[in-house]
Amino acid sequence: MLLSYLKIAWKVLMRRKFFTFISLFGVSFTLMILLVVMAMFDHLVGPGAPAKRIDRMLFVNTIRHEMVDNHGWMNMPASIHFVDDYVRKMKTPELVGISSGISNATAFTKSKLLPLDVAYTDGNFWQIMDFDFLGGRAFSKAEVQQAQRVCVINEATARSYFGSTDVVGRPIEIDLKRYRVAGVVRNVSAARIYAYADVWLPYTLSANYFKDNRLNGEFLPVLLAPSAAAVPAMREEYRQMMRRVEIPNPKEVKAVFSYADPILASFTRALLNHQDQTVDDDNIGAFYLIVGGLALLFMLLPALNLVNLNVTRILERSGEIGVRKAFGATGGNLVGQFLVENVVLALVGGLLGLGLAAGALALVNEAHPVAYAHFVLSWRVFGWGMLLTFIFGLMSGVYPAWKMSRLNPVAALRGSGDQK
Amino acid sequence: MLRHLFTLIWNRKRANLLLISEVFFSFVVLFGVGAVLITAAKNYLAPHGFNYEQVWRLEVRAGQNLKMPRAELDDVLRQVKALPGVRTVALTSGNTPFIFNTNNSVFEYEGKKSPQANVYDADDHYGEAMQLHLREGRWFAPSDDGSNHRPVVISQDLRESMFGNGPALGKIFTWENPGKGPAKPEDEFLVTGVVDAVRMESDFSAAIPSVWKRLIPYDTTHWETANVLVRVAPGSGGELQEKIARTVAGVTRQWTSQVRVMDNERLHRRLYTLVPVVGLCIMGLFLIINVALGLFGVLWYNISQRRAEIGLRRAMGATGAGIGWQFLGEMMVVTTFGVLLGTLLAAQFPLLNAFDLPAQPYLLAIGAAAAAVYFITALCAWQPSRLAAAIQPAVALREE
Numbered sequence A: 001m002l003l004s005y006l007k008i009a010w011k012v013l014m015r016r017k018f019f020t021f022i023s024l025f026g027v028s029f030t031l032m033i034l035l036v037v038m039a040m041f042d043h044l045v046g047p048g049a050p051a052k053r054i055d056r057m058l059f060v061n062t063i064r065h066e067m068v069d070n071h072g073w074m075n076m077p078a079s080i081h082f083v084d085d086y087v088r089k090m091k092t093p094e095l096v097g098i099s100s101g102i103s104n105a106t107a108f109t110k111s112k113l114l115p116l117d118v119a120y121t122d123g124n125f126w127q128i129m130d131f132d133f134l135g136g137r138a139f140s141k142a143e144v145q146q147a148q149r150v151c152v153i154n155e156a157t158a159r160s161y162f163g164s165t166d167v168v169g170r171p172i173e174i175d176l177k178r179y180r181v182a183g184v185v186r187n188v189s190a191a192r193i194y195a196y197a198d199v200w201l202p203y204t205l206s207a208n209y210f211k212d213n214r215l216n217g218e219f220l221p222v223l224l225a226p227s228a229a230a231v232p233a234m235r236e237e238y239r240q241m242m243r244r245v246e247i248p249n250p251k252e253v254k255a256v257f258s259y260a261d262p263i264l265a266s267f268t269r270a271l272l273n274h275q276d277q278t279v280d281d282d283n284i285g286a287f288y289l290i291v292g293g294l295a296l297l298f299m300l301l302p303a304l305n306l307v308n309l310n311v312t313r314i315l316e317r318s319g320e321i322g323v324r325k326a327f328g329a330t331g332g333n334l335v336g337q338f339l340v341e342n343v344v345l346a347l348v349g350g351l352l353g354l355g356l357a358a359g360a361l362a363l364v365n366e367a368h369p370v371a372y373a374h375f376v377l378s379w380r381v382f383g384w385g386m387l388l389t390f391i392f393g394l395m396s397g398v399y400p401a402w403k404m405s406r407l408n409p410v411a412a413l414r415g416s417g418d419q420k
Numbered sequence B: 001m002l003r004h005l006f007t008l009i010w011n012r013k014r015a016n017l018l019l020i021s022e023v024f025f026s027f028v029v030l031f032g033v034g035a036v037l038i039t040a041a042k043n044y045l046a047p048h049g050f051n052y053e054q055v056w057r058l059e060v061r062a063g064q065n066l067k068m069p070r071a072e073l074d075d076v077l078r079q080v081k082a083l084p085g086v087r088t089v090a091l092t093s094g095n096t097p098f099i100f101n102t103n104n105s106v107f108e109y110e111g112k113k114s115p116q117a118n119v120y121d122a123d124d125h126y127g128e129a130m131q132l133h134l135r136e137g138r139w140f141a142p143s144d145d146g147s148n149h150r151p152v153v154i155s156q157d158l159r160e161s162m163f164g165n166g167p168a169l170g171k172i173f174t175w176e177n178p179g180k181g182p183a184k185p186e187d188e189f190l191v192t193g194v195v196d197a198v199r200m201e202s203d204f205s206a207a208i209p210s211v212w213k214r215l216i217p218y219d220t221t222h223w224e225t226a227n228v229l230v231r232v233a234p235g236s237g238g239e240l241q242e243k244i245a246r247t248v249a250g251v252t253r254q255w256t257s258q259v260r261v262m263d264n265e266r267l268h269r270r271l272y273t274l275v276p277v278v279g280l281c282i283m284g285l286f287l288i289i290n291v292a293l294g295l296f297g298v299l300w301y302n303i304s305q306r307r308a309e310i311g312l313r314r315a316m317g318a319t320g321a322g323i324g325w326q327f328l329g330e331m332m333v334v335t336t337f338g339v340l341l342g343t344l345l346a347a348q349f350p351l352l353n354a355f356d357l358p359a360q361p362y363l364l365a366i367g368a369a370a371a372a373v374y375f376i377t378a379l380c381a382w383q384p385s386r387l388a389a390a391i392q393p394a395v396a397l398r399e400e
Helices: A002-015 A017-045 A080-085 A123-128 A141-145 A155-162 A228-243 A263-271 A284-326 A331-367 A379-405 A409-414 B002-011 B013-045 B070-081 B126-130 B142-146 B156-163 B238-251 B262-305 B307-315 B320-346 B348-352 B359-389 B393-399
Strands: A057-059 A063-067 A073-076 A095-100 A103-109 A112-121 A133-136 A150-154 A171-174 A177-185 A199-202 A219-224 A253-257 B055-061 B086-092 B107-109 B117-122 B134-137 B150-155 B172-175 B188-195 B210-214 B225-232 B256-261
Touching: A002 A017, A002 A331, A017 A263, A017 A284, A017 A331, A017 A379, A017 B262, A057 A228, A057 A263, A080 A095, A080 A219, A095 A123, A103 A155, A103 A171, A103 B238, A103 B256, A112 A155, A112 B238, A112 B256, A123 A141, A123 A219, A150 A155, A150 A171, A155 A177, A263 A284, A284 A331, A284 A379, A284 A409, A284 B013, A284 B262, A331 A379, B002 B013, B002 B320, B013 B262, B013 B320, B013 B359, B055 B070, B055 B238, B055 B262, B070 B086, B070 B225, B070 B238, B086 B117, B086 B126, B107 B156, B117 B126, B126 B225, B150 B156, B156 B188, B238 B256, B256 B262, B262 B307, B262 B320, B262 B359, B307 B320, B307 B393, B320 B348, B320 B359, B348 B359
Parallel strands: A112 A199, A150 A177, B117 B210, B150 B188
Antiparallel strands: A057 A219, A063 A073, A063 A253, A095 A112, A095 A219, A103 A112, A133 A177, A150 A199, A171 A177, B055 B225, B055 B256, B086 B225, B107 B172, B134 B188, B150 B210, B172 B188
């Protein structure tokens, strides 16, 4: 049965090439755009070097200080005191690493200025993230504690500063200070904001390494759980831990809030922030709702277009429908047949869209919108794409199919196309 | 004639409802893209109000747990200024143009509140370094040292909102809600000059009212970071940048410095608008092509379904051109329904003052979207209408 439906679908596709082209154009371009957006999203929050074990990681973006007397909020990353005395004392995490946000620095090469993005990290950071080392190694815990002037640089920096990547042990002058290159890593995309930098330095050299007991600083803790299943427990322990945090300046700060979130939740919490910042809600549900709504809205216009075309084209097949109805096919049979046809069309369009998306991503990668970012279609994105295509096929098929099933066989057979 | 068209459309209301909703969504998409494009283009064409070419941003940072005494900083600036190729050096606050760093506040003059205004610190050379265009009064000068209040220069748009048409020079305004007790002299701002409106955020942002507060020379404050604008001779490059960095390091090894070219920062900043806008345009374009192809297909098909009707009308004496106009007219009426619905929705934006934008770009966008939708549907209806006009009555009626 299904086979004969598929055969008919193919015949119908081939019958009027112009209409087939219009339908396929709509489906494939809609999917191309959705797939490109999804590939970018996946690049931002999905696993990939160096954050390969991202499903086991939790990130801490800010410590929110609620000031006394409604003097507003101060939201800043964590201090070393907070990391050492609270986060590192937690029991569930396998490892706790830190990195700072990006700060700017300069190196000079043969009278050319080389702007660099510098991040300060500890030794654990290198064990949590899986960097691809082209040469050398990361700096160790001991080197960090002794504040040795060592650094890890990325491939691009090595090439523009030294002209080669085989530079382990050589000195590099950044902001007119000399560091020894401990290792060279493959370039990290700037979209992976927790891992990206051109140059990594020990945090003990940072200008924001304050030794007092303030909670706010410039460091972003990353917590690695022993397994993905242990992540919720780790999140809960962080929550419990926050209740015990001692506020160093209670005259100015009423309360502090901070959360350890998986990567996507860490973005949505900041992005869709509540007016009342004391609310503990990572907004991930709201995020999915908004994104899903936007995607549906975006698919609505092409779907409407396809509905229009299909409704019109039913008349072309009134003879066929009349015969089938006269021989006892029920409305349900016809709806099923038409839906199969439409889903086949959508799937063909989806495959085309996949090819177009690969081409579009190649163009985007060529243009380098984000430093060192390389967007690719993963199997996950492919699966989502096929699911979306399927939804699209159903969306644009249901109404015409219902309409077709209600065609009066007598009128249809007479060929007048009257739809009463 | 029009009445007849409405009857025809009513008879096929189901099919036309789908067409109307398609036109409606197309209009909404075109309106959205149009509003973004018109706003961006309008801002892009307005003058910046200052000259960003040949200006560098020098950032000097004190080391770990250190602060910079002003006297030492002034020494650094003197040495940088003495370098060949450096024209002017001006000390300012961290919110220099084209970077993601803003500092804004609301001010008050005789109970009248200003809109959110950008607040900059500026020394006596700032006006010269940025080449701001003075409309009234003068820039700060050493003669302001004796002033009892904080001298400020304001932008023209802030002047208009706070002082209207009255005089502004010599007037004193304060922060919003100055607080209890007598105001401190440094919180009372004495207008010494008015400059043209400036657009310092990005190439595509609108002008924002601005206030420049005078930095008092030779004070005793200590700084963690100092931001300096350096105007250089045309053609200066990396060599001078390195010389500046080494000059700063020569005074004290504890401090670090960075030199950035403001024009590069402008180009970098505008990508943040350009990339989303281009993406939006590509999406909009694709949707419209899609709709146009679909409409064309539907109309073409409708014509072949209505051959009998056309044949009958031709036999009764209607001309080919008349038939063509009928189909074009039907489509125009359907489009009008879609556009009206869309306008109802779009009109809410200027009415509700959405996104705090002026009404003019919205109205322009409504006009542009309506024109585009009519153009597209007319284009799609034209070829099928011609086909309809070419139908021979004898052939069409024989089929029946």
